[in-house]
Amino acid sequence: MFKTTIFASILLVTASVAGFAGPAQAQGVTETQMVQDYQLTQKNKELVTKAYQELFGDHDLTALDRYWADEYIQHNPYIGDGREAVKTFLEGLGILSWPKQQVRFERVIAEGDLVMVQTAQPTSANGPGTVIVDIFRVENDKIVEHWDVIQQIPADATNKRTMY
Template identity: 70%
Template sequence: MKKTPTLALSLLLVFGAAALPAARADDAKPAAASKHANAAANKALVLKAYQALFGDHDLSAVDRYWAKDYIQHNPYMADGTEAVKQFVEKIGLLNGPKFKVEFLRVAAEGDLVFVQTRQPKMGNTPEMVIVDIFRVANGKIAEHWDVMQAVPADAVNKRPMY
């Protein structure tokens, strides 16, 4: 037995759909533009903060760019801005020469910024390739994850890690 729609259902489908506003292709543009602008602002903030702290050895950068309740996922560091300062001092970064950070790759998506850098050999520390992921909230670095790997002297292939 074939069922046919009732007159009321048919009218609802026809007139109900007509009452809905038509979706426009440019409705998504303001949201996409805002999301892109936010990602670009987060990227600029992270690059400025990274250079200030790690390249320029400006410890006050932590107070300017990091959130007080900063969350750290590196198992060798504690949470909070004081822990960042203590870690930078502990590894002796402030005793070395200032330098322009070599950003190999940078990407931003929403509130996340991904940075790949190369740390040259310093003292007993080998050359390192580092990937940092930062979450930005309210114009401050709010959270951080990282992966660090020493560049081996005896690599199996000749391609650089970066």
């Protein structure tokens, strides 16, 4: 938290000395609000990556109770709303029998209440690896909404660059 405050302060002082009046200042956002927004963004990023690791890396279904809101909204068309629907879906996939792993976050991008993570899931005996982009909305220290895009990594890609 201290490093975050120092970084935000340096950024604001540099912008002020340079005579920069960015969009936030043009909209009447104070320096204090900018620092608070930055700190909230960082806090939400930490919450989502911790929750994601515990649920999808450690396969700890009780993470749903700690990090997901009671009124959780799900945009994946194959999963219902609420924590119990996510738990049922993951149990149906057999998550409790999967080996635990350190989640490989390729990218974590956040702004305010939205946090996006891009992960690469390794190839399994049942199929190819996948690249997943999850977007979470956080409110009051809980994940309240989720969107995702999941794409298999093709074995015969024309373009040999990674998808992440």
